[in-house]
Amino acid sequence: SSSRTAALRGRFVTFTGNPFTMPPEDALHVEEDGLILIENGKITQCGAYDALRAQVPEGVSITHYPDSLISAGFIDTHVHYPQLPVIASWGEQLLEWLQQYVFPTEAKFSSPEFAQAIARAFLQELLRNGTTTAAVYCTVHPESVTAFFQESEKLGTRMIAGKVLMDRNAPDNLRDTAQQGFDESQKLIETWHNKGRQLYAITPRFAITSTPEQLECAGALFHSRDDLFMQTHLAENEDEIAFVKTLFPDRASYLDVYDKAGLVGPRAIFGHAIHMHEHDFQQCHDTHCTLAHCPTSNLFLGSGAFRLFDAMDPRRPVNVGLGTDIGAGTSFSLLSTMGEAYKVSLMAGKQRLHAIQAFWLATAGAAQALHLDDKIGTIAPGMEADLCVLDPAATPLLALRTKECASMADLLFVLMTLGDDRSVKATWVDGRPVYVRPETA
Ligand code: GUN
Ligand code: ZN
Numbered sequence: 001s002s003s004r005t006a007a008l009r010g011r012f013v014t015f016t017g018n019p020f021t022m023p024p025e026d027a028l029h030v031e032e033d034g035l036i037l038i039e040n041g042k043i044t045q046c047g048a049y050d051a052l053r054a055q056v057p058e059g060v061s062i063t064h065y066p067d068s069l070i071s072a073g074f075i076d077t078h079v080h081y082p083q084l085p086v087i088a089s090w091g092e093q094l095l096e097w098l099q100q101y102v103f104p105t106e107a108k109f110s111s112p113e114f115a116q117a118i119a120r121a122f123l124q125e126l127l128r129n130g131t132t133t134a135a136v137y138c139t140v141h142p143e144s145v146t147a148f149f150q151e152s153e154k155l156g157t158r159m160i161a162g163k164v165l166m167d168r169n170a171p172d173n174l175r176d177t178a179q180q181g182f183d184e185s186q187k188l189i190e191t192w193h194n195k196g197r198q199l200y201a202i203t204p205r206f207a208i209t210s211t212p213e214q215l216e217c218a219g220a221l222f223h224s225r226d227d228l229f230m231q232t233h234l235a236e237n238e239d240e241i242a243f244v245k246t247l248f249p250d251r252a253s254y255l256d257v258y259d260k261a262g263l264v265g266p267r268a269i270f271g272h273a274i275h276m277h278e279h280d281f282q283q284c285h286d287t288h289c290t291l292a293h294c295p296t297s298n299l300f301l302g303s304g305a306f307r308l309f310d311a312m313d314p315r316r317p318v319n320v321g322l323g324t325d326i327g328a329g330t331s332f333s334l335l336s337t338m339g340e341a342y343k344v345s346l347m348a349g350k351q352r353l354h355a356i357q358a359f360w361l362a363t364a365g366a367a368q369a370l371h372l373d374d375k376i377g378t379i380a381p382g383m384e385a386d387l388c389v390l391d392p393a394a395t396p397l398l399a400l401r402t403k404e405c406a407s408m409a410d411l412l413f414v415l416m417t418l419g420d421d422r423s424v425k426a427t428w429v430d431g432r433p434v435y436v437r438p439e440t441a
Pocket of ligand 1: 098102205236328
């Protein structure tokens with residue numbers, strides 16, 4: 001037939017509710033022997049294999065994943081593709097780390113060929129880790145954005161990305177101007193925003209590297225359409241925060257710097273948000289913006305411990321997603337990131353992150369936070385078919401430990417504590433198997 005039809009069989013999990021506002025187990029649907037029917041990149045039906053097997057059209061072969069766990073693809077809400085080559089760089093905290101490692105590498109992205117090679121490697125790395133959507137920083141060079149979206153479009157991935165805006169406190173070869181940044185972003189929005197599955201994010205790096213004029217321009221762009229994203233960094237590091245205070249002495253807070261420029265609202269994603277006050281969280285709640293919790297990065301740079309349960313206080317909950325923040329982050333894996341988020345939750349307060357909550361943050365919760373929950377983040381009819389197939393026995397240790405698991409919560413916790421790219425057996429994007437783990441001896 002002319003339609004692209006596929007069928008997956010196996011155990012799957014998906015969210016029917018928010019595990020932060022109900023008993024976690026009640027928010028998760030587990031289908032022990034499930035069938036997921038896909039047509040033209042969208043899930044048409046899903047449920048028990050026995051109930052749905054008759055619906056599989058003749059001639060369509062069923063891809064069977066026995067002894068696996070199928071989830072909606074993971075969503076990474078904060079990551080820098082140009083920093084792939086600087087992951088695991090020793091010895092500095094944020095501001096020195098940017099100067100010493102990040103800026104020299106980002107300068108290389110003036111070359112479209114270099115940008116394309118790294119974009120390709122980066123997207124492969126996401127897929128190897130079961131990540132199917134990400135909010136991605138490019139560099140100041142428009143070519144870096146073009147290269148990224150071109151590669152994403154080839155794979156059919158739903159990606160959010162944008163050109164970094166920097167007009168001060170950065171090397172000569174990495175600065176634009178307020179006007180140039182505006183014009184280049186506008187052109188990229190016209191070309192890429194909503195082109196197939198691609199989405200654009202206005203990307204002022206952070207308050208230190210943009211003048212008030214540039215932040216104003218970013219705000220104007222953000223409001224030029226009603227479904228654009230905005231991404232930047234917020235309150236990550238003590239030295240950074242002190243510097244922002246000297247640059248914007250009239251502002252009430254770091255968040256206020258962005259708010260006064262029109263950069264705070266739905267679809268605005270703030271990376272880190274570690275050093276927050278109660279009124280900051282209240283402002284995030286009131287304005288429906290989103291925070292990206294990046295635990296591996298925050299540990300690697302010694303930035304601090306994100307207060308997840310304060311942010312998500314049910315009296316004034318703030319949207320939160322998980323971010324790997326490569327290259328300050330140390331793993332592409334959202335499984336590893338969930339595992340570190342659990343450890344950070346113990347350091348930051350009394351409440352412990354539950355495994356089901358962690359998986360929600362990496363899938364359905366992130367989709368809600370990004371206002372994309374009508375498209376991605378769950379396994380349900382009408383949703384885009386982005387799926388990740390996990391192998392609970394990927395290593396001898398995982399096989400041994402997961403055999404002991406008495407509940408789904410237990411299994412998910414072991415996966416997030418011990419799992420990583422090795423646990424990803426296959427990744428489906430837009431109804432196609434785009435990654436299949438090589439068989440090991
Ligand atoms: N703040 C401004 N730029 C960056 C960056 O590239 N990485 C991190 N972790 N923080 C930042
Ligand atoms: Zn970042």
